[in-house]
Amino acid sequence: MKYGTFYLLTISLMIFVSLPPAFACGPYNPIIPTPDYFYLKNPKRISDYDREENLKLWQALIPGNIPLPDIEQVIYKDSRETFCEYVGEDSMPSSNLMYTYINNTNDIEVYEFIAIAKDIEEKWHKQQSPWYYPRDMDHSSDLEDFQYDINKSKNYRGGRLKDRYAFQVVRALFASHRYEDCVKYYDSVFPSLPDSNLMKRMAQRYVAGCWRRLGNCSDKADSIFATVGDIWSIGAENPVEYMMKHNPNAPQIIEFIRSQNANKENLEKIIPIAKDALKKQNIENKGDWSYLLAYYYNEYAQDDACAKRYIKQAIKNKFSTEELHDLARAYKMKIDSHACNFSNLLSDLKWLEKKCDVLNPDAIEWIRRVRNILYVDWIPRLWEKKDYATAILLASYADNLEAARQWQEVREAAQTASHSISTDIMRRSEEYTNTVDYGSLSFQMMGSLTSSQLARTYKQMMDTKPLYRFLRKNCRTDSDYYNELIGTLALREEKYSRAIEYLSKVSKKYQRTMNIYKKGYLGRNPFYAYPSRWNVNNYSDCEYESTVGKHSGKSFTGAKLDFAKKMRKYQQQMKNGKTGDERGWARLMYATGRRNSFEECWALTQYWRGFCDGIFGPTLYYGETHFEENNYNFLYDYEHKTGHAQTEALYQQEVTKVLAMIQSNEMRAKAEYFLGNVKSVLKKYPYTTTANLIKTSCDNWKSWL
DSSP states (O other): OOHHHHHHHHHHHHHHSSSSSOOOOOOOOOOOOOSSOOOOOOOOOOHHHHHHHHHHHHHHHHHOOOOOOHHHIIIIIHHHHHHHHSSSTTOOOOHHHHHHHHHHOOHHHHHHHHHHHHHHHHHHHHHHTOOOOSSSSSSTHHHHHHHHHHHHHHHHOOOTHHHHHHHHHHHHHHTTTOOOHHHHHHHHHHSSOOTTHHHHHHHHHHHHHHHHHHOHHHHHHHHHHHTTGOOOGOOOSSSSHHHHHTTTTTTTTHHHHHHSSOHHHHHHHHHHHHHHHHOTTTOHHHHHHHHHHHHHHHHHHOOOOHHHHHHHHHHSSSSSSSHHHHHHHHHHHHHGGGGOOOTTHHHHHHHHHTTTTTTTHHHHHHHHHHHHHIIIHHHHHHHHHTHHHHHHHHHHHHTTTTTTHHHHHHHHHHHHHHHHHHHHHHHHHHHHHHHHHHHHHHHHTTTTTHHHHHHHHHHHHHHOOHHHHHHHHSSSSOOOHHHHHHHHHHHHTTTTHHHHHHHHOOOHHHHTTTHHHHTTTTTTOTOOOOOOOOEEEEEEOOOOOOOOOOOTTTTOTTTHHHHHHHHHHHHHHHHHHHHHHHHHHHHHHHHHHHHHTTTTTTGOOOOOOSOOSSSSOOOOOOSSTTHHHHTTTTSOOOOHSSSSHHHHHEEEEEEEEHHHHHHSHHHHHHHHHTOOOHHHHHOOOSSSSHHHHHHHHHHGGGHHH
16 A cells, blocks of 8 residues: 555656646647547558467467466567577576476477477578578578478377467478478368368468469469458459458458548548448448448538438447447447437447546547547537537536546545645646646636626536536536636626626635636736736747736735726716716726736736637647637637737727816826826926926936926
8 A cells, every 4th residue: 555655646746747837828729639430550460360369379278377478478579599598407587487387397399399480480581681592593492491390390290289380381381482382281281170270271371372473373362361361462453342252251351441541532442342231141240331431421421411320320230349339439429419419428428438447558549539529529519509508518528537537646645645745736736727727628618608608507507417417527616616707707898797796706715726816917906007018029929928017926816806896986987977087087997997907917807818829729630621710710719809909909099088088187187197198297287286296206207308
């Protein structure tokens, strides 16, 4: 237990070391993963199938149930020289259980066979080198090199390894370029063995190679390759079509198709074959072919009806592999999204969660598939139908799919750590959570609603329907989180009474956990006419946040609520002020607060302002060059809707109107001074209280003239 705790704690600290600083900048662009649903990057060759089966046969042949990795090391990885070092009287010690078995049992039969097999392998490998030259240009000397191994293998009289020795003879004759002899030997030994025998099937491929080299026998060679499933060695123009005629149920066919570049042009050649396969009674794995058709019609033909029909057929039929069945089920979720078909969504998500279990070797890839399905397919379509509650819950579920599990482990580690380490872990965890909660796609989606829409949506998200209950376990549902955002959206919309209603419900304890409070971004005075607001980086067009008025280290809890109350007061004074001066001053304060809430004091209406190029810029290669514009154009665009140019132009218009409606020189002087126009005050209104203040309190006031 102590070791496990220390290990987990070490991993947790390593995670935190690599975390980005939790500053209120960004947001961090969600990266939409693009996992493969059909294309196979690393397909198994026919030799891989043989290898897996051969290792299991060796495991059954030798007593003791020796682990497959130990057998693989001895049979496939170690050289003949290494093998000889680990067996025999003066052998080197080894932890490999197969070497232990040979040495402890003195199994000469197994030892001699492996030695011969490795000798043939090394000689053949030597011949395949580009630097190899036979002693005789016609390769007649090659037979001499292998003759001892051939004779030794032919003279084996036991029954335990009979088929294996016969296979070594075939290999040696083929390596000796004695192709006719190789065919004759195969015909004399192997026909009596069952077709299921692995050694017979592997020997058949060598015989096929012999026929190809003997001339005018390519079709005979191809028929043998088709029989053993070696579609990769078939020389026919269309290997898939050839295999479907000779061995239509070989699982290697669909694997070969998946291993090719699965683009529209290549798949179009296969579509007639796939449709024909579904019509035949003798085809066993019709799920493979139905899935291929569903994938093609969804990805390339954009035919929803066909894609839906074929994917339903696929799920009901048999597949060549469980992996392909799982991919088809996941892909069905993408097709279901087209019609927002919720009938299987909950059960599918629960199934996917099991695929994402930490004990599954492919868990990371399945997490990527979940996010791809939800980000690419479900969320944009739900948003288009104005089903904001389900869209946000699905986005939040996907955003936190991995983080929820990781931070639970971190917190458990912190509980068993020392107080100082535990405190640091929890602090870093909290800061990272802020970047997840406020830089995620789900938060950007919520921020793209109006305050009234989000208030209604939040109530809907708390519904007791099974799907929502399932999704909420990975989502933030605390009222502080939503009330704070609703209030902030109301500030953005100039609906200050609503802002006061919701911000007054947010606890100060919660506010102190937010980066915009902790980092001091709410320490700036929103009712101050900042003369210089933004610094532009010389190397890019991105605007960087100003540090004027920023007081790090203070929380400034209640800053948004105070701002809302003052803005509502100015709103009322603008309408109900008794004099033009009073109404004008209120209008100037209101305009200044409004401008600053999007500029110097941006944290009043936003949660990030800084160096990211665009609010949402996913990395996505999905056959669409403008994915963001096509699918996520509903996200609120701060750059254009509340950009500096627009905000500043509106502010200057308001200042002009304010100065026109103010009646007295005293108030005009006060307004000019507030705007930083000292020169105008002293020239236009020299006898006002404000001008006198400037003259008596500033030694260098004449420099303004």
